[in-house]
Amino acid sequence: MASNRTFTMIKPDAFAEGNSGAILKMIEEAGFRVVALKATQLSAALAGKFYAVHKERPFYNDLCNYMSSGPIIAAILEKDNAVADFRTLIGATNPAEAADGTIRKLFAKSIEANAVHGSDSDENAEIEGSFFFSQLERIK
Ligand code: RTP
Ligand code: MG
Secondary structure, eight states, X not given: OOTTEEEEEEOHHHHHTTOHHHHHHHHHHTTOEEEEEEEEOOOHHHHHHHTGGGTTSTTHXXXXXXXXXXXXXXXXXXXXXXXXXXXXXXXXXXXXXXXXXXXXXXXXXXXXXXXXXXXXXXXXXXXHHHHHXXXXXXXX
């Protein structure tokens, strides 16, 4: 994945509330192009693999249970400066600290059920995108 791409998930809380369409609309209106997209549900084991970087954190088990609790949408997004601009669009991890107008401010329920994921580096965007999508499943 080139450095103008990032990876996102619409998390189980936002999917269950029927906010996926509104969130994808905000993402497109912010200038991101969807280059891969799927609805799926993680097992706890796969969520554990995806979040292995957090395995020593106190919230790891809760996070894996939460992320496997229901369907999600996974997507690869393209835009100049995609990783940083997407993290600005989604806002702080804790919605209580998220800026007005951000996706988490609008849709997140709590620090855990915070509506969306956004990759934190170009390297992780590539790793995370490839966790969900083959080359055939993404626009070149
Ligand atoms: P994400 O990876 O989902 O985009 O979120 P982030 O970078 O803003 O936050 P990170 O530190 O990577 O944490 C990953 C996810 O774990 C949950 N979390 N729970 N209970 C807690 O204190 C806590 N802290 C983090 C959130 O779902 C967070 O997005
Ligand atoms: Mg993170």
